[in-house]
Amino acid sequence: MINEGNLSALLPLLIFMGFMVAIGFWVRRQNAGKNFVQSYFIGNHDLGGFVLAMTTVATYSSVSSFVGGPGMAWQIGFGWVYMAVVQVTAIFLVLGIFGKRVAMLSRRFDAVTVVDIIRERFQSDGLAAMAAFIIVLFFCGTMTAQFVGGAKLFATVTGYSYEMGLLLFGLVVVLYTSIGGFRAVAITDTCCAIMMMVGIALLLYYVLEAGGGYAAIMENIHLNHPEMLEPLSGGHMPVGLYLTQWILVGICTIALPQSVVRGISYKDTKSLHKAMLIGTVVVGFMNIGVNFTGILAHGVLTGPLESYGGVDYIIPKTIVAALPPALVGFAIIGPLAASISTISGLLIVASSAIVKDVYLHHAQKHGRTVTGRQLRRLSTAATAVIGVIVFCIALTPPSLIWLINMFAFGGLETAFFWTLLLGLFWRRANKLGAILSMGGGTIAYCLTQGLGFKFMGLHQITIGITVSLAFFLLGAYLGKPQEAKVLQVFFPESHDPNPKDWGMEKEPCPLGGGQKYLTK
Secondary structure (H helix, E strand, C coil), X not given: CCCHHXXXXXXXXXXXXXXXXXXXXXXXXHCCCCCHHHHHHHHHHCECHHHHHHHHHHHHCCHHHHCHHHHXXXXXXXXXXXXXXXXXHHHHHHXXXXXXXXXXXXXXXXXXXXXXXXXXXXXXXXXXXXXXXXXXXXHHHHHHHHHHHHHHHHHHHHCCCHHHHHHHHHHHHHHHHHHHHHHHHHHHHHHHHHHHHHHHHHHHHHHHHHCCCHHHHHHHHHHHCHHHHCCCXXXXXCHHHHHHHHHHHCHHHHHCHHHHCXXXXXXXXXXXXXXXXXXXHHHHHHHHHHHHHHHHHHHCCCCCHHHHCCHHHHHHXXXXXXXXXXXXXXXXXXXXXXXXXXXXXXXHHHHHHHHHHHHHHHHHHCCCCCCHHHHXXXXXXXXXXXXXXXXXXXXXXXXXXXXXXXXXXXXXXHHHHHHHHHHHHCCCCCHHHHHHHHHHHHHHHHHHHHHCXXXXXXXXXXXXXXXXXXXXXXXXXXXXXXXXXXXXHHCHHHHCCCHHHCCCCCCECCCCCCCCECCC
16 A cells, blocks of 8 residues: 555656656657657757757766765765765756857757767767767666665655656656657756755755754764765875865766756857856756765664665665654655756667657768658657666665766766867867777776776776876877868867957858857
8 A cells, every 4th residue: 555645755756747748749749740850859049048058958967976975975074065065066067068069060060969069079980989989888877776776765765666756767768858859858857957956955954953953963974974074084085086086076076978968959159158157056056966965864763874874875764764754745846857867868878869869860871861850759769768778777776876877977078078178179089089989998997996096096987088198198199180172160260370260250150149249
């Protein structure tokens, strides 16, 4: 029998997910008659600043940010918060460094994915296929972590089974993503990001109330866990961990393809700048707020970690213990929204990697015509198949979902960091360097992860990034330079030093927003 408390926790979630599906159908009707590839994969370059900020935040903020991360903060203390706070800069950096660059380039040669830009820059179908494969591979790992984390939270809070949670998330996310494409993902992400902030505020208020107030909770931590107040947390947060985590969840996140692709979708420069500011504030509130709440949960959960089943169960059990039963259903929407928003964002990019970057490009190269209806069916099928595969993997849930998420982050960063950064900002970058960097760096990262090898105790991302850079530089100096016609597209200012001739007077500005011409 399902008791009333379980049902009251489930109903708000069902209503929210029904709303997500309705958005997918609404977007599909709005996109009827429009170019399918443009509308399905990048939303017709038409995202405003607020939606751009929220969809980028929601895709970047995963369930591990709301479940595994705060659980680690409960165990370790303020050292975890000091380590995680670097993520506040992520949205500002990714949109500031790549936003306008990829927007101008994508409009210059009709790119709709990050792989499109890589193919055009390095003139290599092989490199593009490798990039698409790496995206799908590591996205499956990230999505598995989201499914597992969301289903664990669902089962713990509502009392329903883990499998039911998986089925519910899988059906809803695959359905609205398949139906509405990128614009549906962007709009639902905005709703999810708002619910995340509401959920954090709600949980923080009731955790403080249940623990007797901030002063009482901190006094308890000072008496029983004084090491939690130290930056190094009694040795649990060594300097090396700070360094590698700042690289892993801070600096290198600027090259995550699911974030960079957002730069292709905004409508004008004003929207970009607005998104950078809004996104930074929202990420700061979420990141600091949820991890700080994890520490304060010591006022609610006072037993040893083992008695709660591990760090992944700290926040779910805190929600059940601290909140009134009538509000539990609303509180879990926030962290579950983080799960489904990340899954939907990754699904649409993974689907585009298979359908647009591999199948459609191959068909066009060989002179075959693919109709909009065929593309729609293929895109829906690809999204569904990827979702089913991840669902099946998640049926046997691994522990420590934040570790799975970090492994996938590291793999994507190793593959794309130097390829995008040097490829888009260094004229000397060439095809051989990019191939060696992406392939060699990813292999080195995965091998060291599999073998458990670390250099000076640092996370394997340091090995992956270093090997990737070394290979890129080696290929850049041994391989042939890129053709002049390619460099003319990507670095027009180096061919004509007069700014008037670099798109300011000759090329109408594709970004809109009251600006008539492109500017540096």
